[in-house]
Amino acid sequence: MTDLGTPPRGAATGTGDRSRPRAALPALCATQIASWGIVYYAFPVLNPQITAATGWPAGATTAAFSLALVGSALAGIRVGRILDRRGPRTVMTTGSVLGVVSLLIVAAAPNMPVFVAGWALAGPAMAATFYQPAFAALTRWWAPGHVRALTIVTLAGGLASTVFAPLTAALAAHLSWRHTYLVLAAVLAAVPIPAHALALRAPWPDAPAGPTHTGEGAAEIARSRPFLLLATAFTLSGFAMYAVVVALVPLLLERGYTTGQAAWALGIGGAGQTLGRTLYAALARRTTAPARTTILTALGGLTTAAFAAVPGPYALLIAVSVVAGAVRGNLTLLQATAVTDRWGAAHYGRLSGLLAAPATTAAALAPFAGAALAVPLGGYGPLFAVLAAVSATAALIAPWTPAVPCASASPRL
Numbered sequence: 001m002t003d004l005g006t007p008p009r010g011a012a013t014g015t016g017d018r019s020r021p022r023a024a025l026p027a028l029c030a031t032q033i034a035s036w037g038i039v040y041y042a043f044p045v046l047n048p049q050i051t052a053a054t055g056w057p058a059g060a061t062t063a064a065f066s067l068a069l070v071g072s073a074l075a076g077i078r079v080g081r082i083l084d085r086r087g088p089r090t091v092m093t094t095g096s097v098l099g100v101v102s103l104l105i106v107a108a109a110p111n112m113p114v115f116v117a118g119w120a121l122a123g124p125a126m127a128a129t130f131y132q133p134a135f136a137a138l139t140r141w142w143a144p145g146h147v148r149a150l151t152i153v154t155l156a157g158g159l160a161s162t163v164f165a166p167l168t169a170a171l172a173a174h175l176s177w178r179h180t181y182l183v184l185a186a187v188l189a190a191v192p193i194p195a196h197a198l199a200l201r202a203p204w205p206d207a208p209a210g211p212t213h214t215g216e217g218a219a220e221i222a223r224s225r226p227f228l229l230l231a232t233a234f235t236l237s238g239f240a241m242y243a244v245v246v247a248l249v250p251l252l253l254e255r256g257y258t259t260g261q262a263a264w265a266l267g268i269g270g271a272g273q274t275l276g277r278t279l280y281a282a283l284a285r286r287t288t289a290p291a292r293t294t295i296l297t298a299l300g301g302l303t304t305a306a307f308a309a310v311p312g313p314y315a316l317l318i319a320v321s322v323v324a325g326a327v328r329g330n331l332t333l334l335q336a337t338a339v340t341d342r343w344g345a346a347h348y349g350r351l352s353g354l355l356a357a358p359a360t361t362a363a364a365l366a367p368f369a370g371a372a373l374a375v376p377l378g379g380y381g382p383l384f385a386v387l388a389a390v391s392a393t394a395a396l397i398a399p400w401t402p403a404v405p406c407a408s409a410s411p412r413l
Contacts, residue, residue, distance in 0.1 A: 020141045020202055025149055027199035028134045029156035031092070031192040035129040036157055037164025038184045039099050039122055045168040049177040056112055062367075064112075064119040069364035071123020072130070073357040079127045080136070080353025084218075084346075087204030088137035089196065095128020096192035100185050107181035129192060131157065132356060135336045136349045140205060143345055147281050150336050158274045158329070218347035222354050226342065230293070230401040231355050234335060236394040237297045239362035240387040241328055243370035244304050245269070247387075248321070250371075251380035255311050265314075265321045272325025279326070280333040289341035294398035296334055299327045301391030308384035335359070342401070 043065050051058045082091055102125055105118030127133075134153055142149040164184075171180040221227055245266070252262035283292055303324035310316055339351045374383045 021199055023199035024137065024141065024202065025152060027195040028137065028153050031096070031129065031195050032131070032134060032153055032157040033160045033163055034188060034191045035096070035099065035126075036160035037167075038188050039103070039126060039129075041161045041164050042168040042181070042184055045165055046172060046177045046180060049172055053177060056115070060112060061115070064116045066364045066368070067116065068119040068122040068126060070361050071120055072126035073360035073364070075124040075127035076132055076353040076356050076360065077350070078353070079124075079133060080349035080351070083133055083136040083349030087140075087200070088133045089200040091128050092133050092137075092196040092200065093193060095125050095133070096188065096196055098122075099125035099129060100189045100193070103181050103185040103188065107178045107185065127353075129196075131332070131336065132352055133349075136352065137200065139336075139340055139345050139348050141202065143340075146340070147284055147333070147337060150333055151277055151281060154277050154329070154332050154336070155274055158270065158277065161270060218350045221343050221347065221351060226401045227351070227355070229397050230338060230342075231358055233293065233297060233394040233397040233401060234338075234355060235358040235362045236390050236397070237300055237331065238359035239366050239369070240304060240390040240394070241300060241331065241366075242363040243366040243387050244307070244324070244384065245328075246367040247370045247374065247380055247383060248307070250374070251307065251384060252317070254380050257314065261314060265317055268318055269321045269325030269328070272322035273329035273332075275322070276326030276329030277333060280330050283330065284337065289338065290399050290402050293334060293338070293401060294395050296327060296330050297391055297398055298395035300324075300331065301388045301395060303327055304384055304391055305388035308381050308388060 047058065047061055047065075050056065050061055079091055079095075098121060102118050102122035105121065106115060109115035109118055131154070135150060138149040138153060139146045168180060168184065171183055175183065248266050248269075249259075249262040252265055253259065257265075283295075287295065303320055306320045307317070307324070310320065335356070336352075338355065339345075339348050343351065370383060370387070373386065374380050377383050377386065
């Protein structure tokens, strides 16, 4: 990647070397909505039309999309190293360009191999534009008050499906899936590319050496027992969480609810996600990093167990969905702050990439694994019981992921 350049002054506010680009936070809010909404959430809306128009098997098209998620996990490690050295501007601008190119390839694909190639290119684009680079930017520029900035961006990101799922459906009602992707690619070119290139222009400050900074190298930290256990806990929790999201509708259909009721139960979890993210700062002030990791992964297991055990009434299932969504919203911020809470911000990009890689891979495989396990287990109810046990295992591991000595929880806001 070539450096786009960063001006020494003029585009930032703040004090001392903690200068912040004025437009970075609103720009990242907008680009997270557009990037997630177009590259991620448009696919499940368009996939039925894709398979109907092309005759390609739904399993094959979904596998191509999952390939992008796995590629994102692998590319995220390299992206993290670049972020630590050069900041987010080059990474996120280049990633936005790759996203546009990947969607153009997908839209024009004459056959399945080209379709797969387009999604393979989308993997690095996701790694360079989704939460990880945005979190790295905010963690460095907004330290020590980064939790508030992270919360704002994830609240905005949570609107991606709300905005682009119905927009994609509306476009698909009047256009072919190929032309719909062309329109979405144009939006992706018009919003994230200039926003990243123009708004992320502040000098990239040195990593702060605050109370959580250990002085250890990234490689040493990544090989440490706490880091490996934390990665394991996040991988187990992520697998269970994404399997639950995909399997909730089949679970409710299996229990006799209508498709509309099942869709509402799933959708209301998004509102819970937004609610949960507004509560994370208060939780961070009152708990240590291992304690809130344990609490949130355990709550994830409890809500999954509740889905397995409670057949109704429908209002109670809606309440469980809201709580489960709130837990998911908190888990996103938990992962965003896990590195700084334990090892400081010096190697945030690289360590967060290493931490996210197995969890993102597990999330990509979870839909297939969940559907495959439901058959031998005898239905989706037993599957949810197994997924609750997976989350419980993550909660048991969490206390063994301590912060460094004398480290504090996320800073007061």
